Amino acid sequence: MSDHLLKLQTAFKPFATLSVFLSSKQGHDSALEFDAISAAVCQSTGYQLTVEDLALIRGMLGPQVLDIVSSQKPHQLQFKIHFSALASTDLPKRIKRPRTSSTELPPIQLITRLIDRFAAAASRLSSADNLEEALEALIQTHMPLSGDTKNKVQMRTVEELIEMLRSNQIGGSGQLVNSATRTKSACSAKFQEFSSIDPAIWKALASLRGITRLYTHQAQAIDSIFQSKHIVVNTATASGKSLIYQIPILQILLRNPQARFLLLFPTKALAQDQERSLKQLVAQIPQLQVFVDALDGDTPNTKGCPERQLISERSQIILTNFDTLHTSMLPNVSRWRAFWSRLHLVVIDELHIYQHTFGQHVSHILSRLQRFVHPQFVACSATTSNPGEHLAQLCSLDPKSVYMVDQNGAPQGQRTMMLWDSQPHQHSTIFSDTTLIASYILSNGLRAVVFCRTRQACELVFREIVDYIEQQHGLLADKAAQVVCYRGGYALSERRDIEQRLFNNQIQMVVATSALELGIDVGALDVALIVGAPHSQSSLWQQSGRAGRRNQPCLTLVVAENSPLDRRIVGQYCDLFEQQFAPARISTNPSISTAHLQCAAFERPLDRKYDCGFALQLHKDLLDPDNVPLPWDQATNSWCCALSFKPWPPLLVPIRSKNNDNDRLLWRVLVMPSLRVLEEMDVWRAQFTLYESAILFYQGQTFSIESIDVDNRLALSSLTNVSWFTRASCRVDIVPVLAERAIKLAESRWICRGSVNISSTVVGYTRVDARTKRTIEYVSLPQTSSHKTSADGVWIDLSLADLHMLSSNKYSVSDSIHAAQHALCSAISTAAGCDIAEICTACTNPSDKRLRRQRLLALHTDAQLLSTQQ
Numbered sequence: 001m002s003d004h005l006l007k008l009q010t011a012f013k014p015f016a017t018l019s020v021f022l023s024s025k026q027g028h029d030s031a032l033e034f035d036a037i038s039a040a041v042c043q044s045t046g047y048q049l050t051v052e053d054l055a056l057i058r059g060m061l062g063p064q065v066l067d068i069v070s071s072q073k074p075h076q077l078q079f080k081i082h083f084s085a086l087a088s089t090d091l092p093k094r095i096k097r098p099r100t101s102s103t104e105l106p107p108i109q110l111i112t113r114l115i116d117r118f119a120a121a122a123s124r125l126s127s128a129d130n131l132e133e134a135l136e137a138l139i140q141t142h143m144p145l146s147g148d149t150k151n152k153v154q155m156r157t158v159e160e161l162i163e164m165l166r167s168n169q170i171g172g173s174g175q176l177v178n179s180a181t182r183t184k185s186a187c188s189a190k191f192q193e194f195s196s197i198d199p200a201i202w203k204a205l206a207s208l209r210g211i212t213r214l215y216t217h218q219a220q221a222i223d224s225i226f227q228s229k230h231i232v233v234n235t236a237t238a239s240g241k242s243l244i245y246q247i248p249i250l251q252i253l254l255r256n257p258q259a260r261f262l263l264l265f266p267t268k269a270l271a272q273d274q275e276r277s278l279k280q281l282v283a284q285i286p287q288l289q290v291f292v293d294a295l296d297g298d299t300p301n302t303k304g305c306p307e308r309q310l311i312s313e314r315s316q317i318i319l320t321n322f323d324t325l326h327t328s329m330l331p332n333v334s335r336w337r338a339f340w341s342r343l344h345l346v347v348i349d350e351l352h353i354y355q356h357t358f359g360q361h362v363s364h365i366l367s368r369l370q371r372f373v374h375p376q377f378v379a380c381s382a383t384t385s386n387p388g389e390h391l392a393q394l395c396s397l398d399p400k401s402v403y404m405v406d407q408n409g410a411p412q413g414q415r416t417m418m419l420w421d422s423q424p425h426q427h428s429t430i431f432s433d434t435t436l437i438a439s440y441i442l443s444n445g446l447r448a449v450v451f452c453r454t455r456q457a458c459e460l461v462f463r464e465i466v467d468y469i470e471q472q473h474g475l476l477a478d479k480a481a482q483v484v485c486y487r488g489g490y491a492l493s494e495r496r497d498i499e500q501r502l503f504n505n506q507i508q509m510v511v512a513t514s515a516l517e518l519g520i521d522v523g524a525l526d527v528a529l530i531v532g533a534p535h536s537q538s539s540l541w542q543q544s545g546r547a548g549r550r551n552q553p554c555l556t557l558v559v560a561e562n563s564p565l566d567r568r569i570v571g572q573y574c575d576l577f578e579q580q581f582a583p584a585r586i587s588t589n590p591s592i593s594t595a596h597l598q599c600a601a602f603e604r605p606l607d608r609k610y611d612c613g614f615a616l617q618l619h620k621d622l623l624d625p626d627n628v629p630l631p632w633d634q635a636t637n638s639w640c641c642a643l644s645f646k647p648w649p650p651l652l653v654p655i656r657s658k659n660n661d662n663d664r665l666l667w668r669v670l671v672m673p674s675l676r677v678l679e680e681m682d683v684w685r686a687q688f689t690l691y692e693s694a695i696l697f698y699q700g701q702t703f704s705i706e707s708i709d710v711d712n713r714l715a716l717s718s719l720t721n722v723s724w725f726t727r728a729s730c731r732v733d734i735v736p737v738l739a740e741r742a743i744k745l746a747e748s749r750w751i752c753r754g755s756v757n758i759s760s761t762v763v764g765y766t767r768v769d770a771r772t773k774r775t776i777e778y779v780s781l782p783q784t785s786s787h788k789t790s791a792d793g794v795w796i797d798l799s800l801a802d803l804h805m806l807s808s809n810k811y812s813v814s815d816s817i818h819a820a821q822h823a824l825c826s827a828i829s830t831a832a833g834c835d836i837a838e839i840c841t842a843c844t845n846p847s848d849k850r851l852r853r854q855r856l857l858a859l860h861t862d863a864q865l866l867s868t869q870q
Contacts, residue, residue: 237545
């Protein structure tokens with residue numbers, strides 16, 4: 001018997017088991033999704049079923065038993081098992097004929113009949129003179145028709161799409177940077193036996209996900225959790241990291257139903273995704289009476305609504321984010337005291353997110369948590385070079401106490417990564433490279449995610465793809481409905497609907513911002529099309545990891561644009577696709593530490609011992625008991641929260657920005673005449689988006705802002721149909737506050753890094769043609785209030801003598817500084833390997849070319865730049 005047939009026999013048992021159980025739940029003769037079952041079989045056996053395998057199974061069982069059916073979902077293969085046909089005469093004689101129909105038989109008997117029928121066919125095939133030819137004949141006979149027969153779309157493989165790119169069938173010659181292409185070979189699964197899991201959990205995993213074995217990294221990590229170790233799992237995306245904490249949680253709850261668990265995620269979408277997954281598992285274990293709840297800003301918190309109170313009292317597993325932990329859970333000491341006293345495990349997902357200023361906030365929040373309880377920590381990440389050290393720093397742990405698992409045992413399909421330069425070739429059409437590539441992906445039946453940097457870019461790309469599709473006749477006539485846009489600002493119900501449709505393979509292409517970057521399971525995608533190079537290796541691999549989650553071959557295509565980072569990457573692409581992640585770092589800002597010290601004192605006063613466990617995460621200047629920036633309460637003999645931070649200190653300590661308190665208040669965009677809420681956005685985004693006559697895109701529709709109500713933070717809009725969009729033009733003033741580091745360039749010339757204050761005011765807007773991206777006109781606006789914030793910045797100090805020298809040149813002072821400014825931005829982008837937020841007075845203040853200060857401000861960024869003399 002051939003190796004192929006032997007592997008197929010091994011995979012057929014879980015295939016039959018899952019097919020029967022799913023059919024029993026959905027109703028006999030219901031259509032089953034082949035991709036989902038294939039992924040579950042691979043998790044169980046390590047063998048990935050292909051379309052050819054499904055055709056071979058159909059030939060061996062007979063088309064009257066297994067039928068491949070047409071699907072309404074693009075690039076989604078479906079099949080049906082007709083159980084009534086299992087009573088046919090060619091069944092083995094030892095199978096007794098039932099008096100009732102086979103559809104009324106218990107699932108176990110139906111599974112047995114399928115397995116026996118397959119085994120009998122395999123036995124007959126093995127006696128053939130030429131087994132390979134017999135197998136190939138069966139495959140060719142029963143292979144499903146490729147593509148959407150209604151629109152005559154030919155379905156291609158990822159390999160064929162890659163060959164089309166290489167042979168210049170898409171775009172112009174020289175646009176694909178061939179020498180930048182990297183291919184990561186497929187690898188098979190590595191399993192490890194693990195017997196310490198309750199049989200009820202194994203049964204639930206087998207019936208729900210087809211899992212009967214664990215990958216090596218899963219077994220090692222779960223064993224370490226059972227040994228009460230702090231662990232961090234650093235393996236590739238889609239390697240089954242969620243199972244590592246789900247299994248121990250269920251195991252502990254089977255033994256101790258009073259145990260509590262806190263799962264922390266960076267986004268609401270991730271928490272909702274994991275909540276759904278955990279609830280499905282719990283439902284399969286009758287012995288467990290467990291409440292699993294997501295707690296976040298969307299959870300009702302109105303007077304008379306008991307939902308939050310019920311979650312704190314009854315829920316054994318709570319999925320939330322650090323914002324809710326900071327503002328709601330920790331300050332409510334009396335409500336959450338019982339939960340903290342029973343807390344066993346804290347899970348921190350996407351560990352690499354918590355860096356720099358945000359990471360400092362998170363480290364203080366975890367330190368405040370550990371004043372009430374000392375739990376075991378489990379962290380997961382895929383894109384950081386120092387996960388163990390970073391977890392220890394976040395959680396105030398001894399680095400030696402953190403056990404790291406970084407040897408991936410999960411199977412992976414072949415991944416090809418390519419770079420496309422959109423600059424050398426000018427298309428004869430008015431559509432962008434991204435649109436043309438996306439149309440090829442759609443027309444060839446592949447599923448893809450298109451990542452854009454900003455919300456407006458996301459909407460523009462989505463609209464352009466749909467416009468292009470609608471102009472095509474026959475081939476792509478009904479494909480527009482299979483493309484959706486996904487970004488922040490959409491209503492919660494809309495985002496959840498898109499996520500569910502993605503997971504169920506009902507959408508062929510999604511155009512998204514980084515809101516879809518993190519670990520949500522978006523189903524079986526073939527291509528990740530990234531518009532503009534991501535700002536970090538971590539972001540690149542997170543976005544790339546959205547494709548190929550079912551171990552199938554996949555493609556990552558980065559489309560380089562005209563930004564400094566993109567131009568640098570086209571010229572120096574050697575390390576673009578190397579997995580060389582920067583180490584995670586946490587800021588040490590004294591003002592942030594002081595603010596969290598006030599929050600901690602509000603939750604529980606600090607005594608003379610100064611709560612050393614909490615103080616470990618504070619700035620060194622705050623560790624002196626004689627220098628504590630808190631009022632002393634003589635009556636309780638402790639430090640307490642200052643009145644200026646009351647009644648609720650966390651509201652004065654926003655953890656995701658350095659902006660002032662008013663920035664947390666949201667603007668609402670209302671659509672006239674119905675006055676329904678179209679979108680909500682924060683103050684910073686609203687300033688550059690909402691002004692009279694501004695154009696706002698929302699799911700392919702165009703809205704014009706008619707009027708602005710600043711006092712109530714409302715913008716009234718109406719549906720319109722224009723061929724242009726708007727970009728805000730701002731006056732930006734930047735003032736250095738403190739130079740934390742300075743490097744001497746020459747006599748009286750220094751390049752500095754430190755804190756800067758930024759004040760930005762919208763003074764007008766430009767109308768830009770949506771197709772050509774050319775400016776149509778500039779419109780000035782009455783100056784509104786300025787938006788003020790702070791950031792890390794880089795600038796060059798110039799002396800008066802330098803300014804006089806520039807003035808004597810044939811170019812103006814502002815022109816010289818303008819040129820030097822852009823040169824510095826490009827140089828720092830190259831040195832830092834990341835893009836920067838560029839502030840240029842000549843570009844942002846078109847009506848004011850005057851030199852406003854004796855300093856050249858090059859950029860502002862939260863990255864830690866100029867950390868060395870190089």
